[in-house]
Amino acid sequence: MDLVESGRKKIEWVKQHMKVLNTLKEMYMDEQPFKGINVAMSIHLEAKTAYTAVVLHELGANVAITSSNPLSTQDDVAEALKTYGVNVYAKRSTDEELYWKNIDKVLEIKPNIVIDDGADLGIRIVEKFPELLENIWGINEETTTGIKRYKALLNDGKLPVPVIDINDSYMKYLFDNRYGTGQSTWDGIIRSTNLTVAGKNVVVAGYGWCGKGVAMRAKGLGARVIVTEVDPIKAIEAVMDGFSVMPMDEAAKIGDFFVTVTGDIDVITEKHFMMMKDGVVLANAGHFDIEVKVADLERINTEKKEVRPGVTQYTMPNGNKLYLLGMGRLVNLVNGDGHPVEIMDLSFSLQLEGAKYIKEHKGEIEVSVRPVPYEVDLNIAKIKLKTMGIDIDELTPEQIEYLNSWK
Amino acid sequence: MDLVESGRKKIEWVKQHMKVLNTLKEMYMDEQPFKGINVAMSIHLEAKTAYTAVVLHELGANVAITSSNPLSTQDDVAEALKTYGVNVYAKRSTDEELYWKNIDKVLEIKPNIVIDDGADLGIRIVEKFPELLENIWGINEETTTGIKRYKALLNDGKLPVPVIDINDSYMKYLFDNRYGTGQSTWDGIIRSTNLTVAGKNVVVAGYGWCGKGVAMRAKGLGARVIVTEVDPIKAIEAVMDGFSVMPMDEAAKIGDFFVTVTGDIDVITEKHFMMMKDGVVLANAGHFDIEVKVADLERINTEKKEVRPGVTQYTMPNGNKLYLLGMGRLVNLVNGDGHPVEIMDLSFSLQLEGAKYIKEHKGEIEVSVRPVPYEVDLNIAKIKLKTMGIDIDELTPEQIEYLNSWK
Amino acid sequence: MDLVESGRKKIEWVKQHMKVLNTLKEMYMDEQPFKGINVAMSIHLEAKTAYTAVVLHELGANVAITSSNPLSTQDDVAEALKTYGVNVYAKRSTDEELYWKNIDKVLEIKPNIVIDDGADLGIRIVEKFPELLENIWGINEETTTGIKRYKALLNDGKLPVPVIDINDSYMKYLFDNRYGTGQSTWDGIIRSTNLTVAGKNVVVAGYGWCGKGVAMRAKGLGARVIVTEVDPIKAIEAVMDGFSVMPMDEAAKIGDFFVTVTGDIDVITEKHFMMMKDGVVLANAGHFDIEVKVADLERINTEKKEVRPGVTQYTMPNGNKLYLLGMGRLVNLVNGDGHPVEIMDLSFSLQLEGAKYIKEHKGEIEVSVRPVPYEVDLNIAKIKLKTMGIDIDELTPEQIEYLNSWK
């Protein structure tokens, strides 16, 4: 019961600060747009996602939810969420079998709409439960990683239903990926280690929108930032933003903190671990635990122990100690509370709008991967400005005419 | 002769620092890809553009050049450029008639390729010299403003030839618009006024890539930055970047420096001038002198005088003095040397590649407005990294496979 | 027993990262400079202070320790510390009586050296146990607040023994107050609230070294920072650093987060609470819980409840909800782990050196309040550079001669 109490407090807290989502909820409350619609969700199960599920439920949906990452479930939130009328199948655990069992449980709801985070849910359907596809009108996908996978599926000619690419909506990637990942990654690292960031060499692998956020905040905390990239254009952007750019083979020797945000495998591997200084901290902020190659750490270490909650010390053959945070999984979710509330308010408002769009256009949407329509994005932005009490200018008719003129 | 000497020094200086363009020149020197081709250029005539014209000439082109803004010509550079074998028709002057006369002179070369900056040259052809169109294979356009105009032309069904949208190439807008405009705008303001930026309220109108650069550098100089916008998404981005956002009607009352970078008319007008504090500085970094409404200043002032070179003092009816820089034209070019060299090296390398692309695909390119192919962009980036001596990582086959997989 | 295990892990963790203190320990180990000397400590009892007590003990001292703030004790660390041979009298509690009882317990050791943090221990001796003074050679004081009090005592002619002013040593205030308070205050706020800092109005009351750190990091996290001050010079410094400066009466209306770091009473009081927006967060990073006037909140609220651990929600008569962190006590210690390890390594190395200085000069030091000698400061700096692997330049004889010459 303490779990429920603790989880409810967390949900009520985020409810107070998710003002855009609350505005949408009020707008749609009478209409009940999701009445009788089944929604399956796979998403990091903490207070903000829980409240999103609650809102969908309040707007009429039958919701079943599990976590999109074995360690990102907060058990108190999961227990509390059940008391709001949502079907919850999630437990913090490293048990892979349990993870997939819960995914399958969620699918028993026979979803009309799938809300996905990393594509595990949608791809499970394609691979194991194709019979469910006939009821499915569309999928919302939240992350860079999930979009990459759905696009690969599309390229293979195997995408069965339209995917709304929440991740590439402006109100998502400009904010969640950058300011959300930036703040929460450092929250996770700092609270786990109590180490000083100022004056340290921070290596950020990947300078996409998430990497930009992580680098920007590292700089804001007083670090010298080193960026590694594979894309020449992003690499030059990092240089011009005042960061050092070099290959990981060089960065590995001088970094104090390493943060991976590439969406790819094997970014930091054995050869790098063997070059690192004693006492470095390794953290991953990408979707899967594949960027820092944990398998290599597990294989080559001479000693392994947990030295603080969420901090695993691996002793290397050369005697150096490396500290892996959150077992190489998303450090902001496993060692923290995930992205800050107001940022996720934007992303989950897009999720709500995306789901509503799927419902209202069922059967009409091309089977492809694409963002919510620009008007939806714009509307979220307008509501957000309103909740912040900020007015902006409006174009006059003369200004609009000028913009459309070539004279 | 002193003019020529001074101009040659400037051109030789930038030549030493435009390493990407020099790399391309060396690559193409034997091939002489522009041999016998006529190129008409309208562009701010200072050392970097002059050297670009020289390179085109050295690669075989017959080049005729004028300035894209009456006041952005540096007369010494114009005189010197003639000694390099380029046909130059440009003089720093506020004489509108002379401006258009020079444009027409340039067109006498009967261009195959047009290099444009603001679209005055291309639109002049459409309106006055349609007979030239049959020889024209395509147009390169450099600026946000020019692209806007060419797109309006396309929307009106009147675009006659393909336009290569240099402005929307990554290696242009990510760098030139942001780091170029950012540094050079403040260079122009500071050297004109000798005033302190730290601790001041700087109002930046427009938070596109140029506005982002101007705001970022204002913050870097210690200012408090206020952004005005008409786009809700950009407005929220400005908020999250730590800036204040408000309508110009409020910003006008508290700003110390105003910089317009919107590409639109009437951003700061009479009603704002009447609200402003005594002693504020007005600068424009957008293409045309229409953003700060100079006509209103001219009409309502009770006294007007030049108090420093490039600084016009307008006394308002309420007795307050406002200082307009560079007559409301591009402050970085009129009151300074324009964008820094290495930044323009990127933009003009794209121009060279764009021109080469037009030549190599004449007749094949759709009549539309679009960036250089991504490979061209990427190639410029790779050369730039090389000139900076920076290595980056490369994807392994396993990493590439993972990125293309949905499993 | 779990408490001991958890506490020992924390102490071992900081031991690995307090490299300057470890260097000093090794230097002095054979000498055992504190052999037979009694040391009484009052200090926030967490892992870093605990390890400092361990080091003193290992260098020969008999150490008795309590906490300098009722809520800053970490109970696991306190329990673990006992197993290292230190006398510990501390428990996390709001029981004032217990707090003073523990202080008195510590004094039973009949100290030769007092290590104080906020001056509660030293002033307790002056007021209640003057008979202890004959054995006391000197006091180390750590904080701005404690130094203020000891100086007031000196001004009243009541200071009985010399006070080494650790707080005004360069290696303390330049680092601990600024980078330590800056990082740890935001750690405490962010992990307690999971709210976004970017785009928010952060009001920092006080622009001393601590306030500078809090403001700098708020800016680094993307906030707009408002500073309130009573000192005109510091106020102008804040303006020039790009912050807004205004009286609290104005700031109260627009702030989203408030952080007090003044060392004075009544910085935010009823009249301000009544002006504040709904949902603001109140945090104190100053020594005592007097800056945010909690008594006013307690008196005027219509409802009070804990909504997250360490977050008390007070509903105001106007219906607005205010969130007080850590009961108005030091937010970084009560809602977090205090300053980061490597920063405190510097401060506690100064404490060790200060204690050693007191011992070596007993009876010779003037009864006054003053920093450690500059050479001690310099030596800590040199060791720190060495632990970071950083070399710096050395003056040549010619350069030294030039610096000392007026020719």
Add this chain to the structure above:
Amino acid sequence: MDLVESGRKKIEWVKQHMKVLNTLKEMYMDEQPFKGINVAMSIHLEAKTAYTAVVLHELGANVAITSSNPLSTQDDVAEALKTYGVNVYAKRSTDEELYWKNIDKVLEIKPNIVIDDGADLGIRIVEKFPELLENIWGINEETTTGIKRYKALLNDGKLPVPVIDINDSYMKYLFDNRYGTGQSTWDGIIRSTNLTVAGKNVVVAGYGWCGKGVAMRAKGLGARVIVTEVDPIKAIEAVMDGFSVMPMDEAAKIGDFFVTVTGDIDVITEKHFMMMKDGVVLANAGHFDIEVKVADLERINTEKKEVRPGVTQYTMPNGNKLYLLGMGRLVNLVNGDGHPVEIMDLSFSLQLEGAKYIKEHKGEIEVSVRPVPYEVDLNIAKIKLKTMGIDIDELTPEQIEYLNSWK
């Protein structure tokens, strides 16, 4: 006559923006505190210093002025200043003899008060004109370098009259040295070179208040900053501020821009020049042209020429080209307009107050080197806040009592 017109414009411009000095002038106008008093000034002769001389003259003084650096005189301002009734002996020139001749001319006024910048004037008196000392009541010194020299004189027992150390007044060093040097140094570098700062390695030699300003602005312009230091404490401060710290022997190999602000000789010498990359820029922001060892450049170059105004290209024996700005003299004054106006308003208001203090306490001031009394500093700060329209909080009696209490 054109010179006079140009110089008058500059003086009138700064007059409008030196609001603190104007406030003091108005306060003292009736009193005419300097009536009949002779003031000798040696100071960089540009518009702000000129206006300070004008104000002293308007308050009754007979003023004779020369420049404190052969190349920092702006000839138009010097000519114009004569028309305001000030005795001017200054000309931009590298002629050393002329420089000292002008100093001697100024001394013919038989000063009661000396206003010095770098100590050349005061030390000239001591060495050559000791007979003037009997009339001299005191000296104001503006710079770190000058104070160093006067303190050396004091240590040698040769200081004959009291020196008011303007440089160590809070309202001077916190602002002029930091925000003034920071902005104006980069103004001088950027306008001379038109090179990009973003993405470059900037080496700042010296992390005193001036160096902090130069480094802070380099970072604000997008550079990666490397600091060299000889002081371990300042070195660690630079590290914690996010900069790289290393010896000049290493920094020389990787820097793109070098700025010296140490006040010492031989900071960058032959061995460094020989290690540098092709195309680096060398600038000095310290008082004398001794930091970048120009003599070495002159000796070892294989070719020397001016490639832009104020930019000398030295070709090294290894073929690399180095660009020295302003002949190694103060880059902000020789290649620009010096510190921004509002910053110097503070410094020169202190000069005025310092001169007034000398006059009012003639014969009473100890022969030593010390700042203006704190009350004077505070008063300047209060006036500055007023001119900016900023209110701050005031301590309540309860707050004052608390601060003075040890209870």
